[in-house]
Amino acid sequence: MKKPIIVFDLDGTLVDTAPDLLESLNESLVAGGLSRVDDAAFRRFVGHGGKVMIERAYNAQKRILDAIEHDRLLSVFLDHYSANIPGKSQPYPGVIAAMDRFTEAGYLLAVCTNKYEKLAISLIAALGLGPRFAAITGPDTFGFRKPDPRHLTETIALAGGDPTRAVMIGDSQTDIDTAKAAGIPVVAVDFGYTDRHVREFEPSAVISHFDELTVDLAERLIAAANR
Ligand SMILES: O=C(O)COP(=O)(O)O
Numbered sequence: 722m723k724k725p726i727i728v729f730d731l732d733g734t735l736v737d738t739a740p741d742l743l744e745s746l747n748e749s750l751v752a753g754g755l756s757r758v759d760d761a762a763f764r765r766f767v768g769h770g771g772k773v774m775i776e777r778a779y780n781a782q783k784r785i786l787d788a789i790e791h792d793r794l795l796s797v798f799l800d801h802y803s804a805n806i807p808g809k810s811q812p813y814p815g816v817i818a819a820m821d822r823f824t825e826a827g828y829l830l831a832v833c834t835n836k837y838e839k840l841a842i843s844l845i846a847a848l849g850l851g852p853r854f855a856a857i858t859g860p861d862t863f864g865f866r867k868p869d870p871r872h873l874t875e876t877i878a879l880a881g882g883d884p885t886r887a888v889m890i891g892d893s894q895t896d897i898d899t900a901k902a903a904g905i906p907v908v909a910v911d912f913g914y915t916d917r918h919v920r921e922f923e924p925s926a927v928i929s930h931f932d933e934l935t936v937d938l939a940e941r942l943i944a945a946a947n948r
Pocket residue numbers: 730731732733767768769770771774833834835836
């Protein structure tokens with residue numbers, strides 16, 4: 722029988738990557754002659770990967786970005802980001818203990834992120850978390866990215882998890898929309914990267930600390946989804 726599975730989003734959910742993403746974004750904006758952005762602005766731009774983040778920062782400064790310049794700045798961003806992994810990034814409080822609880826209860830763990838797969842794998846490895854995950858997938862793993870539900874369903878399949886006993890954990894509208902489209906319950910953390918409160922996107926549950934992510938909560942959400 723396939724195992725139940727918890728699928729984590731990465732940026733803003735599993736790991737607080739904001740200081741490093743912001744630094745690398747600013748590196749690319751300065752390379753393009755734009756002003757640096759602050760942490761609050763960054764939270765409006767993140768969620769769909771580095772390329773969209775740069776595009777949103779450009780739009781906010783009312784500048785036109787052609788395809789060649791976009792690719793050049795994405796390279797600046799990616800080179801800076803990958804050279805600095807893990808930087809100041811840290812797993813959120815309580816997330817390691819939460820992963821231990823689920824592993825002990827027989828769950829698989831996976832990561833489904835809009836960060837490129839290579840960056841996600843190297844960040845997770847640098848934090849010493851790699852062996853915990855049955856799959857780590859990015860937008861380039863299958864060729865579709867959240868909110869396309871196939872990014873989530875294919876991650877579950879790759880990990881060997883049971884799609885009828887799966888829960889997604891995320892911090893943004895992107896994650897909530899993805900899970901809903903896949904028919905999978907979703908727990909939103911309220912400490913991640915979004916400029917609107919996650920409650921507005923109507924997740925199955927909201928938590929403010931990983932201590933609240935119990936096996937009992939996951940089982941209740943799975944039971945409700947299968948009724
Ligand atoms: O890098 C991003 O824009 C989002 O990454 P996430 O899907 O792990 O939140």
